[in-house]
Amino acid sequence: MNKELSLTGQLQKYFGFDRFKGQQEEVIRSVLDGNDSFVLMPTGGGKSLCYQLPALIMEGTAIVISPLIALMKNQVDSIRSFGTEDGIAHFLNSSLTKVAIQSVKEDVLSGKTKLLYVAPESLTKQDNIDFLKNVNISFYAIDEAHCISEWGHDFRPEYRRIRPIVQDIGPAPIMALTATATAKVQHDIQKNLGMLDARVFKASFNRPNLYYAVKPKVKPETQIIRFIKENEGKSGIIYCLSRKKVEELAEALQVNGIKALAYHAGMDSATRSGNQDKFLMEDVDVIVATIAFGMGIDKPDVRFVMHYDIPKSLEGYYQETGRAGRDGGEGQCIAFYSYKDIQKLEKFMQGKPVAEQEIGRQLLLDTASYAETAICRRIMLLNYFGEKLEEPCGNCDNCLNPKEQVEASDEVVRALKAIAEVNEKYKAEHISDILTGKVSAAVKSFKHDQLACFGSGDDHSDRFWNAVFRQSMIAGLINKDIENYGLLKINEKGRQFMEKPESFLLVRNHNYDELEEEASSAGTGPSGGSGGDPELFAMLKDLRKKVAKKHNLPPFVIFQDPSLSDMSIQYPVSLDELKFIQGVGEGKARRYGKEFVELIKTYVEENEIERAQDLVVKTVANKSKMKVFIIQSIDRKLSFDDIADSKGIELRDLITELEAIVNSGTKINIDYYIDEIIDEDHQEEVYDYFREAEDDSVTAALDELGEDEYTEEDIRLMRIKFISEMGN
Structure with a gap:
């Protein structure tokens, strides 16, 4: 029998495949x-067979070094299921008892075992x-070998010790x-394992059946639930970074x-x-998981x-x-x-060795540039x-809905001049x-209001300028200083x-923060310009006016427009x-809600409206630890800066959290902080x-009261005080 046939014959014998x-x-x-x-093969390319079959054919035992205990068990079960005796494959890791370890060792020494899976820690x-x-x-097979490289997405120090132990x-x-491995990671793996002369097998990374899209993170839960409802019964995985x-x-x-x-x-x-x-058994459709899954x-x-x-990296994403x-x-x-998520991940890197921060920052930059790009995602x-695709793929959001780009070289120059004028000693927000x-x-x-560049960009919003800084960073014109966290350097x-x-095209549609803010301020209904019931919305506004008069309060204290919009x-x-x-909560529902739900109920019955309750996204009762922490800290009269620092957020984000707390009906007293920063006459x-x-528009308040007298922060804080005292 020739070798050709025998290898395919072995494949058929052990795994039942004919090619x-x-x-x-x-x-x-x-x-x-x-x-x-x-061996560099994308997920689903059949990597494990590359070591399983030769291990079964060759004399001796193959040692497979693998990082995950669950994965080892999965693979051992899979090999045993091909009908040979159990001793053919074993794993050796911390989950085994002493007796079990002894039994594994006996099988290995007797020559029964063809594959022994070992965790690097056990090795x-x-x-x-x-x-x-x-x-x-x-032979030795090192699975998930990217764990060896500090440039890999899942670096594990114990993987760097494999070579000396093998020797x-x-x-x-x-x-x-x-x-997944970039050229840099591949070289790092080969060098560390002392196998620069190895034969390299590289499969294409192109998976034409996968559709890639990036969406602004605006009400992500709602978007996810709607998507799953529209794809009922399909299996899916959702990855989050925190447990x-x-x-x-x-x-x-x-x-x-x-x-x-x-x-x-x-x-x-x-x-x-x-x-x-x-x-796996399809008893559930969706798994929500951290990356370990x-x-x-x-x-x-x-x-x-x-x-x-x-x-954290494109390798992980891929x-x-x-x-x-x-x-x-379909996939x-x-x-x-x-x-903000990129900024959060950057914050987590603080305190790590500088070299590690440098690598982590570069990986995050690559991820941000993928998310914000206007070009075909598959090409990128x-x-x-290290693979070239000649034509755009036609199966990603950028190909199907091209992003608008605007010429912004003048703005980039203005941004760079401002960074230079403050001697590269400040963050993007400042x-x-x-x-x-x-x-x-x-x-x-x-005294930065006396600089030449002060006000030189007042033709754009601060969100626009933050996008300019971000995309200039992605384009490699500016860096964030690692040691002095977040300072911009040219x-x-x-x-x-x-x-x-030179020409600099700013991706207009991917000014995500702008989209996020618009979405959160506009709500989801008629006032925000999308799809509610305009007739009901008008009726709810009239009712709100009536209820406000009865309580002698401004209408927005009862419910804000986005809430009425959501009701419609x-x-x-x-x-x-x-x-x-949105923006109601239990307190407000009890205090003002009765007449509103009665009006809606009558309206629904009279107009024979079929409520699309299956697409109404229900939320889980809010158990947010952040909100509880903020309320408790304010009860203890802690400084706002301390509260924000301890949660790793900016002051403006803290104020946004406070707005959400009072808008949904909780009463809080922030007089101790307001009294420190706004004098009594101004408060009044x-x-x-x-x-x-x-x-309750902040812009309208600033126009009326004068921007030279008040900051946006002052108005927002006073609005919180007002709504808390009058409405809650």
Whole structure:
């Protein structure tokens, strides 16, 4: 029998397949010939077969070094299921008892075991090293080899120790396998393992069946629930960066009638593997998980992968999205993006060694540029992995809905000049205040209102300027100083740009922060210009006026426009439903809600309206620790700066949280802080203004009261005081 036939015959015998996929056969021949091999195959490309089949064919035991205990168990079960005896594959890790370890070692020494899976931590134990010295090793396979590289998305220091340990145990061919590696990561892996001469097998990273899209992170829960309802019964994975968010989102999906479960490293292993099995067995449709989920899980029909939080690197993103559509069918990959998430991830890097921060920052920059780009996403992704795609793919959001771009070279020069004029010693927010001519407390105290560049950018908003800084950073004109966190520095390329400006296209549609703010201020209904019931909205406004008169309050204290707007979309007919309306909450629903739900109920009956309750996104009762922490801190009269610092947020974000707290009916007393920064006469003037005001617009208040007298912050704080005292 010729070798050709026998290899395919072995494949048929052990795995029941009659042909190899992609480069599998070449890789296997290389291993059988005793070569070191580097295998780069995207998720779903059949990497594991590349070491499983040669291990079954060759003399001795293959040592497979793998990072995840769940993954090892999965693979061992899978090999045993092909009908040979259990001893053929084992794993050696911390989950085994002493008795079990002894039994594994006996099977290995007797020659029964063809594949031994070992965690890198177990490999470093001296008694395991001594044991492996007595084993006939066919070859070493290092799975998820990107863990070796500090530039990889999942770096693990213990992976860097594999090479010396392998040399200590005894030489045998080495095979490194990964689903994601840039040229830099590949070189790092080969160098660290001492296999620069290895044969390299690289499959294409292009998965034409996957659709890539990035959406602004505006009400992400609502967007996710709507998407899943429109794709009922399809399997999907949603990735979040924190365990807390995983649990909150899974609960929100369940409340909305979606079969979903959570998965993260903080759960006990029985619950975790139980949830994973339910997903594989299709008892649930959706798993909400941290990144640990899905490695090595071979579910071919995952139809969507969503990223609630933008990942820390494009390798991580590519690997996670690669779990969609493995069967070649539809796979939608949707990420939600807000630049604030990038800033949050940058904050987490503080305190790490500078070299690590440098790497982390570069990886985040690549991710931000992918999220904000106007070019074909597939071209950009493949380019990141060193592969060229000649034509736009026609299967991503940028191809199907091209983004508007505007020429902004003049604005970039103005931004760079402002950074230079403050001697590169300030953050983006402060410099955008200078450009827009905003006299904030910091601008005043540093006398930056006397600079030549002060007000030179007042033809744009601060959000626009923040987008200019961000995209200039992505284009490599400015850097953020790592040591002095967040200060903007102009680099060589930036200096050249100031001297000889070139065309600079700013992606208009991806000014995400602007979209976010518009969405949160506009609400979702008629006042925000979208799809509610205009007739009901008008009736609700009339009722609000009547109720306000009765209580002798301005109408916006009862319910704000976005709340009425949401009512005209969702038709709540009970107080229980009303409390889930945007900006209402339990307190306000009880205090003012009765007449509103009665009016809506009558309107729905008279007009025979079918309420699309299945698409009404119910929210989970708000158990936000942040809000509780803020309320308790204010009760203890802590300074606002201290509260904001301890939660890692800006002062303006704290004020936004306070607005949400009072708008939904909770009473808080912030007099101790206001008295410190606004004198009594000014307080009275703003308070009286809001008593008579038509609406609660900050811009209108500033126009009326004078921007030279008050800052936006002053007005927002006084509005919080007013609504809390009058309405709650």
